[in-house]
Amino acid sequence: MVAAASTDTVLPSSGGTVLSVLKKPSVIPGFGLTLGFTLTYLGLIVLLPLAALTIKAGGLGWSGFWNAVLTPRVLSAFQVSFGLSLAAAAVNAVFGFIVAWVLVRYRFPGHRIVDALVDLPFALPTAVAGIALSALYAPNGWIGKLLMDWFGLKVAFTPIGIAIALTFIGLPFVVRTVQPILQDLPPEEEEAAASLGASRWQTFSRVVFPALLPALVTGFALAFARAVGEYGSVIFIAGNMPGISEIVPLLIVIKLEQYDYGGAAAVGTMMLVVSFFLLLILNLLQAWMRWRHAR
Amino acid sequence: MLAKARGHAPATGDSALVRALMIATALGFLLLFLVLPLASVFVEALRRGVGAYWAALVEPDALAAIQLTLTVAAIAVPMNLVFGIAASWCIAKFDFRGKDLLITLIDLPFSVSPVISGLIYVLLFGLHGLIGPFLKSQGIQIIFAVPGLVLATVFVTFPFVARELIPLMQEQGTEEEEAALVLGASGWQTFWRVTLPNIKWGLMYGVLLCNARAMGEFGAVSVVSGHIRGETNTMPLHVEILYNEYNFVAAFSVASVLALLALVTLVAKAVLEWRFGAELAATRH
Numbered sequence: 325m326v327a328a329a330s331t332d333t334v335l336p337s338s339g340g341t342v343l344s345v346l347k348k349p350s351v352i353p354g355f356g357l358t359l360g361f362t363l364t365y366l367g368l369i370v371l372l373p374l375a376a377l378t379i380k381a382g383g384l385g386w387s388g389f390w391n392a393v394l395t396p397r398v399l400s401a402f403q404v405s406f407g408l409s410l411a412a413a414a415v416n417a418v419f420g421f422i423v424a425w426v427l428v429r430y431r432f433p434g435h436r437i438v439d440a441l442v443d444l445p446f447a448l449p450t451a452v453a454g455i456a457l458s459a460l461y462a463p464n465g466w467i468g469k470l471l472m473d474w475f476g477l478k479v480a481f482t483p484i485g486i487a488i489a490l491t492f493i494g495l496p497f498v499v500r501t502v503q504p505i506l507q508d509l510p511p512e513e514e515e516a517a518a519s520l521g522a523s524r525w526q527t528f529s530r531v532v533f534p535a536l537l538p539a540l541v542t543g544f545a546l547a548f549a550r551a552v553g554e555y556g557s558v559i560f561i562a563g564n565m566p567g568i569s570e571i572v573p574l575l576i577v578i579k580l581e582q583y584d585y586g587g588a589a590a591v592g593t594m595m596l597v598v599s600f601f602l603l604l605i606l607n608l609l610q611a612w613m614r615w616r617h618a619r
Numbered sequence: 620m621l622a623k624a625r626g627h628a629p630a631t632g633d634s635a636l637v638r639a640l641m642i643a644t645a646l647g648f649l650l651l652f653l654v655l656p657l658a659s660v661f662v663e664a665l666r667r668g669v670g671a672y673w674a675a676l677v678e679p680d681a682l683a684a685i686q687l688t689l690t691v692a693a694i695a696v697p698m699n700l701v702f703g704i705a706a707s708w709c710i711a712k713f714d715f716r717g718k719d720l721l722i723t724l725i726d727l728p729f730s731v732s733p734v735i736s737g738l739i740y741v742l743l744f745g746l747h748g749l750i751g752p753f754l755k756s757q758g759i760q761i762i763f764a765v766p767g768l769v770l771a772t773v774f775v776t777f778p779f780v781a782r783e784l785i786p787l788m789q790e791q792g793t794e795e796e797e798a799a800l801v802l803g804a805s806g807w808q809t810f811w812r813v814t815l816p817n818i819k820w821g822l823m824y825g826v827l828l829c830n831a832r833a834m835g836e837f838g839a840v841s842v843v844s845g846h847i848r849g850e851t852n853t854m855p856l857h858v859e860i861l862y863n864e865y866n867f868v869a870a871f872s873v874a875s876v877l878a879l880l881a882l883v884t885l886v887a888k889a890v891l892e893w894r895f896g897a898e899l900a901a902t903r904h
Contacts, residue, residue: 347713347714347715347716348713348714348715350712350713350714350793351797351800351801352712352713352793352796352797352800352806352809353800353806354708354709354712354806354810355709355712355713355715357705358705358706358708358709359709359713359715361701361702361705362702362705362706362709362710362721363721365702365705366706366721366724366725369770369773369774369777370724370727370728370774370777371724372743373739373740373742373743373774374727374731374739376739376742376743376748376749377735377738377739377742379742379749380742380749419644419645419648422641422644422645422648423645423648423649425641425645426641426642426645426646427645429632429633430638430641430642432642436889436893438645438646438649439889440885440886440888440889441649441653441654441885442649442653443885443888444653444657444881444885445653446828446831447831447835447881447882447884447885447888448657448835448877448878448881449834449835449836449837449854449855449874449877449881450733450835450837450838450855451835451837451855451856451858451859451874451877452660452835452855452858452874452877452878452881453656455660455858455862455870455871455874456656456657456659456660456663456874457656459659459663459867459871460655460656460659465659466655466659467651467655488652491652492652492653492656495652495653524633524634524637549730552732553730553731553732553733553734553735554732554733554838555732555733555734555837555838555841556733556837556838556841556855560859560862572732573732573733573734573735573838574734576734576735576738577734577841577842580738580741580842583747585741585742585745585747585748588738588742589738589742592732592734592735592738592739595732595735596731596732596735599730603730
């Protein structure tokens with residue numbers, strides 16, 4: 325406090341009188357310029373357009389909003405989107421954990437290439453992923469034909485296809501959240517557990533896994549959030565049957581194509597609200613786990 | 620190394636069997652979900668030979684799509700680059716109230732569905748949008764035109780550069796800049812000669828990811844594009860149209876160019892991480 329006060333008297337503050345109330349004094353210039361630019365740009369590109377969404381949805385009125393959202397077609401799209409996103413995130417939680425474990429704990433030929441390849445779903449345009457997956461899982465595709473011949477299972481153009489696409493695009497999240505935590509895990513805890521007579525499985529389930537669980541939940545939540553909003557990779561493989569394999573983002577596009585701006589805004593708002601609440605719950609769960617683990 | 624010294628079943632390592640099973644599971648999963656889709660893009664593109672592949676790329680609509688994609692990225696990426704530098708400068712170099720809120724708002728576009736990212740601009744600038752009728756009377760068209768494509772792309776790539784630079788600049792602190800300023804450098808000199816060299820790899824990392832997303836974005840631009848062939852179709856939208864016309868070879872040919880872009884991005888990203896890992900430490904997720 326004393327140091328800050330003396331700095332204030334010796335060195336000139338860059339901000340004006342209003343800014344100096346908001347920020348601590350500093351010799352570095354450009355606060356007003358960069359903050360002003362940041363806020364203007366943020367306001368124009370992000371906040372104003374998002375406000376347009378709520379204004380359009382609000383323009384429908386309370387009953388108009390619910391009439392637009394509570395139709396069987398919209399409700400089943402929500403069920404498809406959220407249900408399959410949860411399933412895909414769960415698959416990613418299991419396999420992403422294994423991939424992270426293998427990348428951190430074991431060394432094998434091609435280790436670095438595999439590590440770099442994990443980010444492919446971030447880098448590959450979603451439309452490319454979409455057509456590649458549907459070619460692969462179509463009844464005459466490489467994998468689709470095998471599944472059809474062996475199990476009589478149809479994947480492309482069914483909800484299973486949607487889950488496959490959502491698994492693909494959510495794949496890096498769990499790996500990339502668990503990996504750094506596992507890397508930094510102090511070996512002493514495991515050594516202590518082992519030297520106190522714990523079996524390898526006990527050490528894993530009681531010492532290692534609880535330390536990784538918050539990161540795993542974060543990765544799950546990120547994969548889930550990404551999957552709920554995903555459009556490009558899903559629409560090619562989904563079949564897009566209303567009520568069966570129609571996702572919420574596609575329904576928004578359909579409403580827009582019919583010039584039903586109010587309906588599109590209502591469904592969009594509903595989707596943002598529901599995903600916000602689900603993420604809030606997951607964040608609370610995660611905070612609770614951190615707190616329990618730290619105790 | 621340690622595990623080897625202790626024998627094949629060390630107390631804190633996994634047995635050979637577990638190890639083999641885990642590696643097989645992980646590689647099997649990645650083969651199924653990453654390698655096969657990627658390989659299928661190139662196999663499908665070359666199904667009718669190199670001639671058909673090349674013809675699909677040099678066809679006028681494809682060339683227009685490539686040009687449009689490059690144009691949109693060439694506008695959107697520098698915009699977000701300047702924003703990223705400005706935002707990280709005020710967030711990392713100063714202490715002020717509301718900083719956490721600002722960081723949250725900057726990350727906001729990542730949690731919005733691409734379709735909604737396009738929808739909000741249609742609701743604002745579209746014919747039935749909030750200020751669309753006014754813009755139409757002025758003869759300005761944003762939706763179903765290039766400005767709309769740029770805006771939607773800027774929105775979805777908004778946080779990339781800022782979120783790489785903020786942790787990096789926070790970690791570096793302000794001492795070097797303060798020293799330069801005390802020694803008489805101007806603000807701009809300090810930025811160009813002190814700050815920029817310190818953040819250049821992080822900056823490049825952010826631009827790389829921003830560019831990959833800008834060129835590959837589908838959902839958001841699909842909503843604002845109007846799909847006018849040769850005019851408002853970017854490469855991913857052109858892929859969709861060809862695919863829906865059952866012109867699979869052409870669709871996968873254009874898609875393979877985007878897949879190559881993704882591979883180049885991954886290689887460049889990996890090289891940056893290996894070579895400058897220490898300098899990027901704060902930004903590696």
